[in-house]
Amino acid sequence: MTDAAEATTDIRHTQDGRTGRTVHFSVFRGVPGANASYVTYDVPEVEGMVVLDAIHYIQKNLDMDLACRWNCKAAKCGSCSAEVNGHPVLMCKTRVDDLPEGTITVAPMKTFPLVKDLVTDVSRNYKVNASITPFTPRKDEPTPWNIKQHDIERLYEFRKCIECFLCMDVCHILRNHDLHEEYYGPRYFVRMAGLEMHPMDDADRTEEIRTEGGIGFCNITKCCTDVCPEHIHITDNAIIPMKERVADRHWDPIRRMFTKKKESAKPGTAAE
Amino acid sequence: METPEIRSCDVLVIGAGGAGMRAAIAATEAGCSTIVVTKSLLGKAHTVMAEGGIAAALGNVDPDDDWKVHFADTMLGGQLLNNWRMVEIYAHEVIDRVRELENWGGLFDRTPSGGIMQRAFGAHSWKRLCHVGDRTGLELIRTCQDRLTATGKADVCMEYTLTKLVRSGDRVVGAIGYKRSDGGFVVIKAKAVVLATGGWGKMYRYTSNSWEGTGDGAAMAYEVGAELLDMEFIQFHPTGMIWPPGARGILVTEAVRGEGGYLYNSEGKRFMFEYDPKKLELSSRDVVARSIYKEVKAGRGTPHGGAYLDIRHRGAEYIKKKLPSMHEQFHALAAVDITKEPMEVAPTIHYTMGGIKVDAETAASTVPGLYAAGEVAGGLHGANRLGGNSLGDILVFGRRAGEAAADWAKSHEEGSVSDAELDAEQKRVLQPLATPEKGEGENPYLLHEALQWAMQDDAGIARTEESLNRSLTAIQEIKERAKNMHVPGGRTMNPGWHTCRDVESMLTVSEAIVRSAIERRESRGSQWRLDYLEKDPEQAKVNYVTYKNGDSMSVKPVPHDPLPKEKEELLHHSRFFEEKKA
Amino acid sequence: MAQDATTKWTPPEHTGLAKESAFQRLRRRAPWWLLPLTVVTVLSAFIVYGMWTAFFGGKVYSAPYLSPFYSPQIWWNGPVTPALWVLPFPLLFRATCYYYRKAYYRSFFWDPPACAVGEARKKPYKGETRFPLFLSNLHRYAMYLAVIVLIFLWIDAVAAFDLNGHFYFGLGTAIMVINCIFLSAYTFGCHSVRHLVGGCVDCYSRVRGGAKRYEGWKFITRLNEHHAMWAWLSLFSVVATDVYIRLVMTGIIIDPHF
Numbered sequence A: 001m002t003d004a005a006e007a008t009t010d011i012r013h014t015q016d017g018r019t020g021r022t023v024h025f026s027v028f029r030g031v032p033g034a035n036a037s038y039v040t041y042d043v044p045e046v047e048g049m050v051v052l053d054a055i056h057y058i059q060k061n062l063d064m065d066l067a068c069r070w071n072c073k074a075a076k077c078g079s080c081s082a083e084v085n086g087h088p089v090l091m092c093k094t095r096v097d098d099l100p101e102g103t104i105t106v107a108p109m110k111t112f113p114l115v116k117d118l119v120t121d122v123s124r125n126y127k128v129n130a131s132i133t134p135f136t137p138r139k140d141e142p143t144p145w146n147i148k149q150h151d152i153e154r155l156y157e158f159r160k161c162i163e164c165f166l167c168m169d170v171c172h173i174l175r176n177h178d179l180h181e182e183y184y185g186p187r188y189f190v191r192m193a194g195l196e197m198h199p200m201d202d203a204d205r206t207e208e209i210r211t212e213g214g215i216g217f218c219n220i221t222k223c224c225t226d227v228c229p230e231h232i233h234i235t236d237n238a239i240i241p242m243k244e245r246v247a248d249r250h251w252d253p254i255r256r257m258f259t260k261k262k263e264s265a266k267p268g269t270a271a272e
Numbered sequence B: 001m002e003t004p005e006i007r008s009c010d011v012l013v014i015g016a017g018g019a020g021m022r023a024a025i026a027a028t029e030a031g032c033s034t035i036v037v038t039k040s041l042l043g044k045a046h047t048v049m050a051e052g053g054i055a056a057a058l059g060n061v062d063p064d065d066d067w068k069v070h071f072a073d074t075m076l077g078g079q080l081l082n083n084w085r086m087v088e089i090y091a092h093e094v095i096d097r098v099r100e101l102e103n104w105g106g107l108f109d110r111t112p113s114g115g116i117m118q119r120a121f122g123a124h125s126w127k128r129l130c131h132v133g134d135r136t137g138l139e140l141i142r143t144c145q146d147r148l149t150a151t152g153k154a155d156v157c158m159e160y161t162l163t164k165l166v167r168s169g170d171r172v173v174g175a176i177g178y179k180r181s182d183g184g185f186v187v188i189k190a191k192a193v194v195l196a197t198g199g200w201g202k203m204y205r206y207t208s209n210s211w212e213g214t215g216d217g218a219a220m221a222y223e224v225g226a227e228l229l230d231m232e233f234i235q236f237h238p239t240g241m242i243w244p245p246g247a248r249g250i251l252v253t254e255a256v257r258g259e260g261g262y263l264y265n266s267e268g269k270r271f272m273f274e275y276d277p278k279k280l281e282l283s284s285r286d287v288v289a290r291s292i293y294k295e296v297k298a299g300r301g302t303p304h305g306g307a308y309l310d311i312r313h314r315g316a317e318y319i320k321k322k323l324p325s326m327h328e329q330f331h332a333l334a335a336v337d338i339t340k341e342p343m344e345v346a347p348t349i350h351y352t353m354g355g356i357k358v359d360a361e362t363a364a365s366t367v368p369g370l371y372a373a374g375e376v377a378g379g380l381h382g383a384n385r386l387g388g389n390s391l392g393d394i395l396v397f398g399r400r401a402g403e404a405a406a407d408w409a410k411s412h413e414e415g416s417v418s419d420a421e422l423d424a425e426q427k428r429v430l431q432p433l434a435t436p437e438k439g440e441g442e443n444p445y446l447l448h449e450a451l452q453w454a455m456q457d458d459a460g461i462a463r464t465e466e467s468l469n470r471s472l473t474a475i476q477e478i479k480e481r482a483k484n485m486h487v488p489g490g491r492t493m494n495p496g497w498h499t500c501r502d503v504e505s506m507l508t509v510s511e512a513i514v515r516s517a518i519e520r521r522e523s524r525g526s527q528w529r530l531d532y533l534e535k536d537p538e539q540a541k542v543n544y545v546t547y548k549n550g551d552s553m554s555v556k557p558v559p560h561d562p563l564p565k566e567k568e569e570l571l572h573h574s575r576f577f578e579e580k581k582a
Numbered sequence C: 001m002a003q004d005a006t007t008k009w010t011p012p013e014h015t016g017l018a019k020e021s022a023f024q025r026l027r028r029r030a031p032w033w034l035l036p037l038t039v040v041t042v043l044s045a046f047i048v049y050g051m052w053t054a055f056f057g058g059k060v061y062s063a064p065y066l067s068p069f070y071s072p073q074i075w076w077n078g079p080v081t082p083a084l085w086v087l088p089f090p091l092l093f094r095a096t097c098y099y100y101r102k103a104y105y106r107s108f109f110w111d112p113p114a115c116a117v118g119e120a121r122k123k124p125y126k127g128e129t130r131f132p133l134f135l136s137n138l139h140r141y142a143m144y145l146a147v148i149v150l151i152f153l154w155i156d157a158v159a160a161f162d163l164n165g166h167f168y169f170g171l172g173t174a175i176m177v178i179n180c181i182f183l184s185a186y187t188f189g190c191h192s193v194r195h196l197v198g199g200c201v202d203c204y205s206r207v208r209g210g211a212k213r214y215e216g217w218k219f220i221t222r223l224n225e226h227h228a229m230w231a232w233l234s235l236f237s238v239v240a241t242d243v244y245i246r247l248v249m250t251g252i253i254i255d256p257h258f
């Protein structure tokens, strides 16, 4: 390189980070209705490599047609969900050197209909989301709102959700029992908990949670909590508190006598 | 020609980041039928990755702050190349936009008295960034998404790539594209189109952008005759991750420095004392990025060629509360515990100040019926953007674009898309799937990589006439090769095929960047010319505008509207006024 | 920012990439059925032991100690074993406890046995929407009863400091107190308690005593985070207390005391 070229060349790594090891990946390939199969690819390992890096390597060098979703590559957008060695994970956050030695299998999420390879059709999630009674602010609240930190401290957790749908994928009610019509799924109880506990929200979703939401189907087995990449305590902090609120309304005549319903509890009429 | 799916609406919004969604909310509220299109799923756009916060002069933490100081900081940060009227509108309105988010259910960190918490950021005079931990963008996009969903009136088309804007007569009447999932073509007819396709960082090797940052919007607008402004100004964020190799470029939020992080070189010296003794680590991004670059070039870099960013002195508890996702990101990707170890960082391409030239009041481009808002539009940030001004930008001008587009739609009829045009576009888009003309055809991924190196090394942080010419030659070469791109497989979710489209957009935009950078023979803001190290007072008066001139690309200097005398006084409100003048 | 340019700071040795701990590795490598198997074994053992001690074990009392299975002392000489009057409450409490529900759904009903491994049962799944499982919603009533029983256990533990009017402190006393602590941590870490104390409030700033309720909620949340641990610890401590007092009663061991 000439000196002049050297002057502008960006600072690069001095090492390429190759570890010298070759990792075998067995990746699901296929479209619905056709013969699906696992195809094996050999990928040279680089220090700190994540599964998504390997998929990109495959796309670039071995198989341009391998489909997967991704955006941020920094565990912030929740696009790259897949099942690596049978565990629902974000591919961009799963380091290859954290996995046991041997072939690494990568498959699409099982709960959602296949589109192609690692890509699934997650549109149902957006439909569920749209059916939830949206945020309904209290009326006559002077702006700017005055909200104390301790009133919303527990809500931050719910707002961390990146909609990766891994919890929906792992939940046995959807995954094994296919109760897609009866049960909203963990992600949406996270959202509803966030709305219900919002200090400025005025809607009442308790009935919705019990009936359309089908919260009774959840048997609190916590698989959703285990897979959440944002470490949201879905079961303990969202679902169980919502179950308790449903119990207040439905199973606890004593408490019902003492608590009056919120005045403007008109689900569905919000935000008009 | 195959028959496409045809849809029509009053307002077509291309892009579902913050700008697109805010525009769509405004358009539906104005009573227009609205279609929103995004290349990925809803809620995954760049906006979701923003960390630091939204700059708005609420004055909750520092009561001395107001819109005038914000105006002055932004103008000075942009080296007065900004469109001053845009900045004025912005500094005024962003305050309401932030409160509006809160009224839509968004949550921010709070001050003890119950207001929105604000933090310090580079080159802002006061603590100004409204934030929630280090995931403000997620909060913004989710709040807008919920709001958009709640109106129930906008039709969101996910995973559609639009490839061409359609012009009929002098105005834009819709767009052509395809569905990524099955490769089927769509035509969306619209009375007005809002472009909110975000920025372009993907033609560089080391970038904080996702695959979406390919500049489709700018390229499409350019093709229908819109003017592009200030394309030479690309922001290098000073702190991107550098190790492990796969994480290179991923952003380390400026909030780390905002919360008090220090930068050290390999000799253990806080080198910012030499480059900007007043603002230190919180100097503007161009200055900090160049400082790190210079340190590394002088041989004082870390083992992987960067600087150390150290926040340990704030204590583990505080770090985990204020910077949770940074803590998690380093832990998961680099196996570094930032409460115990410093981070290794180096500049990464982050943001594009330039973009489609728009009218300050209405966000209208130079082509009737076409509006642009958000990162894809130029003018607000001048030669350098201050952190936190983009999340505000997308809300303020997203809303204005949506409203103006709705107005336009109400007074215009639906246009028509000719079959000939549709046919030509289909042929062009499908070409890489056909048998290549020569040999095996070019691999789009490899072309992309070649382009990335050409831009990174020769049109990167440090530039010379010679290097820029070198990269221009490389771009031309790649353009030739790109004509022969070929990918195997069909049209169902074929990422190789999608990449072909991206490469074409990136080539157009790269050329605009390089050509403008050649013209600006001075160092200003993010443009650092080793062969013209000084600022040139003459060029301070112009913006460089890129436009389509027949079949080739031209760049011309256009004098900008100078800051009126009575507004000049406002600049004194910035705490950094004196040194900026010097 | 009062640090000056001369402050020297030693750049770190590159620490390299952290490796997972031996425990993490074990957990990741352990077969999925290990956990359900353990739960089944331990829970079954407890139930068998509980039944045995209640029906056939005879009264377990050795002054000043009273086995938790026999507290509170009611109908001491009645026709049925006193344990039967008391045992149902804690059992009901545990049977409807959110944590135990998870444990037995997974381990006994295999619904699911582990995450993402497929399911054995093919019957239509009803979760907790139908009889009898929807009765779990009455957990809070079981909690009220369990709190009453807990109060008696504390009374017993305190009473065990007194033998015929003299201060007494033996190993048994310590065991009884520890048992009560474990049981309290378990009982007050209950999700229903958490809900009633503060979880049901939407805006702490607008209810009476909101700040206190928030503090209370935070405290219970801290207990609740380790609810599973307290559940198991208290299960063992109840059995341990009973066994210990039984051994003292039958004279197999002599209670060391002051």
Ligand SMILES: Cc1cc2nc3c(=O)[nH]c(=O)nc-3n(C[C@H](O)[C@H](O)[C@H](O)COP(=O)(O)OP(=O)(O)OC[C@H]3O[C@@H](n4cnc5c(N)ncnc54)[C@H](O)[C@@H]3O)c2cc1C
Binding pocket: B014, B015, B016, B017, B018, B019, B020, B037, B038, B039, B040, B045, B046, B047, B048, B049, B050, B051, B052, B053, B054, B055, B137, B160, B161, B162, B163, B196, B197, B198, B199, B208, B209, B210, B212, B216, B217, B251, B350, B351, B373, B374, B375, B376, B387, B388, B389, B390, B391, B392, B394
């Ligand atoms: C890592 C990171 C951190 C940041 N942190 C901050 C911060 O702290 N503060 C701040 O103010 N700013 C920050 N920014 C900048 C800010 O996030 C972005 O500038 C801003 O979000 C851009 O928003 P947008 O709506 O203009 O575009 P984007 O959010 O980029 O959205 C673009 C949309 O256009 C769609 N699109 C693009 N091309 C097409 C096509 N051909 N067809 C159909 N759809 C298309 C995409 O799918 C996407 O939905 C950050 C940026 C990054 C990358």
Ligand code: SF4
Binding pocket: A170, A171, A172, A173, A185, A186, A217, A218, A219, A220, A221, A222, A223, A224, A225, A234, A235, A239
């Ligand atoms: S806890 Fe409930 S929602 Fe979560 S995985 Fe189990 S059944 Fe599904």
Ligand code: SF4
Binding pocket: A078, A160, A161, A162, A163, A164, A165, A166, A167, A168, A186, A187, A190, A224, A227, A228, A229, A230, A231, A232, A234
């Ligand atoms: S709750 Fe967690 S697992 Fe579920 S979608 Fe959100 S981030 Fe993903």
Ligand code: FES
Binding pocket: A069, A070, A071, A072, A073, A074, A075, A076, A077, A078, A079, A080, A081, A090, A091, A092, A093
């Ligand atoms: S790519 Fe965004 S979460 Fe993995």
Ligand code: FES
Binding pocket: C093, C096, C097, C098, C099, C100, C139, C143, C186, C187, C189, C190, C191, C192, C193, C227
């Ligand atoms: S006792 Fe376990 S949740 Fe109530």
